Amino acid sequence: MTMNEYIEELKYHLRKMPDDDREDAIEYYFEYLAEAGPEGEAAAIERLGTPQQLAAGIRAxxxxEALEGGASTRQIQDCYRNADDDVGAASCRPPSMVAQHGGSAKAPGVGQGVKAVWLSVLGAIPRNVLAGFVAGIVIIIVFAVLIGLFAAAVAIMAVGACAIGVSFTLFGETVAAGLFYLGCGLALVPIGWFLWRGVWWVWRHAWRGIAKMFNGIRRKREVRRVAK
Amino acid sequence: MVFQIGATLLDACVLSVLRGEDTYGYSLTQTLRGSLDISESTLYPVLRRLQKEACLTVRDEAYQGRNRRYYSITEKGMEKAREYRGAWEDFRGRVDGLILGGAAS
Incomplete structure (x- = not known):
């Protein structure tokens, strides 16, 4: 990788940062590599790590820095968040550095400190590992919810069937109670059945959706690799 | 290196080197790397913070058709460096007492 390619890629990974913070970092590392000279350039790039790693450090x-300056957690997240989605780039500049529009800069609390630690931890994990981890959790949640709904459908149908059974024994004593149970049973069985069908439909489509999501991630990664 | 370099010690080292002469990021990094085991990207946030704390100022000079950013220490930075120097002598004395003194006895 040449110096210019390195800087371009660094720029890409920092694109969510506020413009002047990004420019400042880019200028520093551009100058840094230029100082290393043609003969030291490759070694310096090697020691700096990949542009992605360097960018993760700069963002962290x-x-x-923003946290110490009293920026809100939201602002910090916007600034720090992995730069892969293109929505809403917000400034992470501490309020004390922006033109004071009446707002008082709050001192960062414990909650924000914990969040900052989290952000740093997340930043240290390679993005694809993180994506795999999140995808795993999503799959487990979807799986658990669907299993629960299946169980509910079976239970409703079973209760309906029991009510119908009980109603026949009740007809001997009071017709009203018998009719009530029969009615409940006849209503519950189809409700359970429809729920079963519904969950079954979601079940099939959920796996298809998850498969699509994974393909999407893989495609994106391939596109990025090709771009390199 | 066995011992970790904390942020304060790094500040102290940077300010002390800059007390000698103004210099630019790459050169400063190489100077520190001559003595300390720090990565090439260690100094960027340190220089930024010291600049924000008004311990140093920057000035851009043209060099071979591009920019070279020099860092110079301010009066406040000098003051800080003096404090660090005193604190370091104190700290070094204590640790020497523990490590070297303990070994001797």
């Missing part, structure tokens, strides 16, 4: 430092 920026998040901590």
């Amino acid at each position: 430092d920026a998040a901590l």
